[in-house]
Amino acid sequence: MTKTNSVLKLLFTTTAAVYMIAITLSINQNMSQALAQNDTPYDTVVQERTSSIEENKALVKSAIGEVFNQRNISAADKYIAEDLINNNPLAGHGRETLKQYFDNVYFTAFPDSQTTIEQILGENDKVLVFLNWTGTHEGEFFGKQPINEEVSMRTAHIFRVDEGMIAEQWEIADQLDLLRETGVIAFN
Numbered sequence: 246m247t248k249t250n251s252v253l254k255l256l257f258t259t260t261a262a263v264y265m266i267a268i269t270l271s272i273n274q275n276m277s278q279a280l281a282q283n284d285t286p287y288d289t290v291v292q293e294r295t296s297s298i299e300e301n302k303a304l305v306k307s308a309i310g311e312v313f314n315q316r317n318i319s320a321a322d323k324y325i326a327e328d329l330i331n332n333n334p335l336a337g338h339g340r341e342t343l344k345q346y347f348d349n350v351y352f353t354a355f356p357d358s359q360t361t362i363e364q365i366l367g368e369n370d371k372v373l374v375f376l377n378w379t380g381t382h383e384g385e386f387f388g389k390q391p392i393n394e395e396v397s398m399r400t401a402h403i404f405r406v407d408e409g410m411i412a413e414q415w416e417i418a419d420q421l422d423l424l425r426e427t428g429v430i431a432f433n
Contacts, residue, residue: 297370298367298368298369299367300409301367301370301371301372301404301406302365302367302372304324304372304406304409304410304411305365305372305374305404305406305411306362306365307324308320308321308324308325308411309360309362309374309376311324312324312325312347313347313358313360314359314360316352316356316358318344318347318348318352319344321340321343321344322340324410324411325340325343325410325411326340326407326410326411326412327339327340327341328340328412329343329411329412329413329414330412330413330414331343331413331414332413332414332415332416333414333415333416350386353384353385354380354382354383354384354385354386354391354427355378355380355381355382355383355384355386355396356380356381356383356384357380357381357383358378358379358380359378359379359380360376360377360378361376361377361378361379362374362375362376363375363376363377363399370405370406370407371403371404371405371406372403372404372406373401373402373403373404374401374402374404375399375400375401376399376400376401376402377397377398377399378397378398378399378400379395379396379397380395380396380397381393381394381395381396382394382395382396382426382427386427386429387424387427387429388429389427389428389429392426392427392428394426396422396423396426396427397422397423397426398418398419398420398422398423399418399419400416400417400418400419401416401417402414402415402416402417403415
């Protein structure tokens with residue numbers, strides 16, 4: 246193993262350990278607060294908390310599968326709150342604005358796109374997903390004509406779920422390769 250690989254492995258292991266400690270502290274703090282607020286037995290609180298987290302993760306998985314992979318844009322109505330707070334400036338706020346963005350921009354440019362969930366984590370009312378988007382660039386994308394080749398993009402999203410609907414989302418997208426592959430930007 247090279248020195249660089251050893252350093253990267255140590256960095257990854259340390260980061261993972263810090264993350265797990267933070268999750269554990271958060272769970273313990275929230276559990277203590279929940280127990281202090283009512284007389285519900287500990288096992289019941291744990292079961293309810295686990296169920297709602299799993300339900301939130303299932304909601305996000307279903308939304309990604311049906312809306313994006315099946316390109317059923319009208320299915321967004323059953324997963325996404327009408328007044329969605331979208332922290333992605335390209336897509337705008339509100340469910341209808343998001344639907345228009347995907348229907349008129351993304352699905353037009355990449356009609357065969359598929360989204361793979363690489364990781365999914367849940368905590369309280371939030372669901373974090375790491376996604377890999379792939380598709381053939383067959384339509385105009387940000388002013389660039391199609392190249393008819395497969396392109397990809399990786400993203401990380403945090404979805405806040407409220408009353409069984411995705412109410413807010415944050416997104417970090419690694420679009421550099423996508424923009425380079427589609428010719429929006431060029432490297433010299």
